[in-house]
Amino acid sequence: MAEFFTTNLIEYVSLSEAWATPLGYILAAMIHIALLLNVVAVGALGFIWLERKVAGRIQDRLGPTRVGGRFGWLQTLADGLKLITKEDLMPAAADPFLFRVAPYVAFCASFAAYLALPFATGWVGQHLNVAVFFILAVLGIEVFGVILAGYGSASKWSLFGAMREAAQVVSYEVPLGLCVIVPVMIAGTMDLIAIGDMQAGMVWNWFIFHDPFTFITFWVFFTCATASVNRAPFDLAEAESELVAGFHTEYSGLRWSFFFMAEYGSMFLVSVLAAILFFGGWNGPIPITEIIGLNETNGALAGYVGNLLGMTNLIIKASLGVTVMIWVRWSFPRLRIDQVITTCLKYCTPIAAMMFLGAALWILYLPGGLWATLRLSDPLGHTREAAPDQQAAAMPADGERE
Amino acid sequence: MTNLLTQPVGVSHYMAVGAVMFVCGIVCMATKRNALGVLMGIELVLNGANINFIAFGSAYLQKDSAMSLGLDGQLIALFVIVLAAAEAAVALAIALNFYNNHHSIDVDRADELKG
Amino acid sequence: MDQINWHTFFFLLSALGACTFALMVVFTSNIVRMAFFLVLSLTSTAGLFFLAGADFVGAMQIMIYVGGTMVLLVFGVMLTAQERFVSLKTSGGTWSLAALAGGALLAVLLQTAFSVDDWKAGDTAQAGQSQTTATRIGLGLLGARFDEGTSGYLLPFEIVSIHLLVVLIGAAYLARAKRRAKPSADNPADRSD
Numbered sequence: 001m002a003e004f005f006t007t008n009l010i011e012y013v014s015l016s017e018a019w020a021t022p023l024g025y026i027l028a029a030m031i032h033i034a035l036l037l038n039v040v041a042v043g044a045l046g047f048i049w050l051e052r053k054v055a056g057r058i059q060d061r062l063g064p065t066r067v068g069g070r071f072g073w074l075q076t077l078a079d080g081l082k083l084i085t086k087e088d089l090m091p092a093a094a095d096p097f098l099f100r101v102a103p104y105v106a107f108c109a110s111f112a113a114y115l116a117l118p119f120a121t122g123w124v125g126q127h128l129n130v131a132v133f134f135i136l137a138v139l140g141i142e143v144f145g146v147i148l149a150g151y152g153s154a155s156k157w158s159l160f161g162a163m164r165e166a167a168q169v170v171s172y173e174v175p176l177g178l179c180v181i182v183p184v185m186i187a188g189t190m191d192l193i194a195i196g197d198m199q200a201g202m203v204w205n206w207f208i209f210h211d212p213f214t215f216i217t218f219w220v221f222f223t224c225a226t227a228s229v230n231r232a233p234f235d236l237a238e239a240e241s242e243l244v245a246g247f248h249t250e251y252s253g254l255r256w257s258f259f260f261m262a263e264y265g266s267m268f269l270v271s272v273l274a275a276i277l278f279f280g281g282w283n284g285p286i287p288i289t290e291i292i293g294l295n296e297t298n299g300a301l302a303g304y305v306g307n308l309l310g311m312t313n314l315i316i317k318a319s320l321g322v323t324v325m326i327w328v329r330w331s332f333p334r335l336r337i338d339q340v341i342t343t344c345l346k347y348c349t350p351i352a353a354m355m356f357l358g359a360a361l362w363i364l365y366l367p368g369g370l371w372a373t374l375r376l377s378d379p380l381g382h383t384r385e386a387a388p389d390q391q392a393a394a395m396p397a398d399g400e401r402e
Numbered sequence: 403m404t405n406l407l408t409q410p411v412g413v414s415h416y417m418a419v420g421a422v423m424f425v426c427g428i429v430c431m432a433t434k435r436n437a438l439g440v441l442m443g444i445e446l447v448l449n450g451a452n453i454n455f456i457a458f459g460s461a462y463l464q465k466d467s468a469m470s471l472g473l474d475g476q477l478i479a480l481f482v483i484v485l486a487a488a489e490a491a492v493a494l495a496i497a498l499n500f501y502n503n504h505h506s507i508d509v510d511r512a513d514e515l516k517g
Numbered sequence: 518m519d520q521i522n523w524h525t526f527f528f529l530l531s532a533l534g535a536c537t538f539a540l541m542v543v544f545t546s547n548i549v550r551m552a553f554f555l556v557l558s559l560t561s562t563a564g565l566f567f568l569a570g571a572d573f574v575g576a577m578q579i580m581i582y583v584g585g586t587m588v589l590l591v592f593g594v595m596l597t598a599q600e601r602f603v604s605l606k607t608s609g610g611t612w613s614l615a616a617l618a619g620g621a622l623l624a625v626l627l628q629t630a631f632s633v634d635d636w637k638a639g640d641t642a643q644a645g646q647s648q649t650t651a652t653r654i655g656l657g658l659l660g661a662r663f664d665e666g667t668s669g670y671l672l673p674f675e676i677v678s679i680h681l682l683v684v685l686i687g688a689a690y691l692a693r694a695k696r697r698a699k700p701s702a703d704n705p706a707d708r709s710d
Contacts, residue, residue: 095547137577140583140585141583141584144588169588170585173585411524415528415532425619425622428619428622430543432615435606441590442590453562453565459569460569473650473654476573476574484681494688494692498691501596
């Protein structure tokens, strides 16, 4: 895209090349940023509305009905306008610097993780070979914003929330990492695009149906992911019935809404991650786009439409994940902090470790997954092969052994 | 003066950043009285060293890429990161123990060396 | 005007972040702010790692240092952050001594860094090409180094894993919940402040 802008700037605006190149890069970067920021911001608008509607329905209410027509779909926008106009309050005893900077830390971390998140083959902010790892790592910074907010507020409720968050982080990170390793191990790469493309074809090519161990791993992953984005039943840092509002008790207006955007942003993020790692990413249950030939080989436009459909597919899957999280939130009571640590460390970690071992043995003895073992044929003849870099890596190593 | 932005950087520039972080860490360790501040100084020192390892391991930061450490640089940096995490955990446990026993986190007060 | 070297541009950005925040760690006396600046400094360092082509180590840096170690550290800070320990002032003598030693060290290190001509400029044009380091690092840790004829790092890897286990047990043992000593008159440590 940068080249496109650069050539156009030179041709039509008649800029010198020395100016056009940096300007082209900046414009291209701006467009990428704007697109991704829209995913976070518009996504948050939609999901907050969804949360209110689902919560209403679960509690036998209607939820928002007035703003923006029958379904109240503009409710979040109205709330946002209200939040912008609210006064930005800060407690007198608070640490002004930390208090001010904490919401930005949370939001930036949540947003930065989108950098490496692909939405279709090749549609990614920055193609990273270690995308899975990078996303998990950057999500880890988000808790730092929560902790700083809790400490900087100089309020005991906030501090309690921050302490709980810190205790929760060290407990969920271990099983979450273990769960992510399982699909990475099957795919043989940490590149999310390669992982997504590897699950093309019929629905049984999805990694969740790869073998029984990955099936269980997904549920552990989902539990830990819920804990990592501070959603009920793991929303101890917030715990509105115990700690007023936990770490963001003292926040108001726009700063508060940054925490909210960060929360919904990372909720969508882990859902997309789950969709790519376990549910085939941008590949549908039946490879319709491939059957009717919507891919790069039939021209750029066909590839574009195919990618667009794939992205829609991915977003639908991820929205389903978010909906399940909302459903869980309004159905289950909150755990106590010791119960959270017990769940994560005493149950999820051993289960995830066993599943890791099981999946490792499975791909060693039954390569190709459950369905390949059952001789289920794929109409399009997809066979799961190791990632190119893994193959390249394995060859010389074999040679050395001989 | 040549425009810095148009010149390629090399190992030297990375080493300069590493040196600044290293010295910051040393000064931090020497001047902080809070035990956890000293710990942060150690993290800075280890990171300054890590920058050098990574820079020397990079394939394109030297004129002669055959001179680079290659993968060894990255592997050693990994070990440094892991050991730093382990060191932080133990040092933190010691600091918390010190705090529990002496109701202070000031390292200047830790001068008795007995249980 | 010459072409802007984007590698240099992002290097300067990350380097500026790393150095500035490292200096702020030194000159801030508030322990929680120090932790925050340290996080920013370490994240900028991760940016430098990405620029030098070590993407796996960079992600590892963010994950372990920023996500793990710093959360641990902040946890410790919050456990001990009583009013009188948040900002411990250092005497001017210590400061001047540290500045003297640090300045001398910095001068030596900088002179060393720029002493070799081969190190001054690299061929950063190929920096954009991504190469997979994760697989090679993984195989290297398991003892298979196919890029060079040397043996890998299996033994250090095993030693480190045992070391981590020992550290885990040791830290848990050291920090286990004990009866806290009550501040009382017979404890000289409490009387003196």
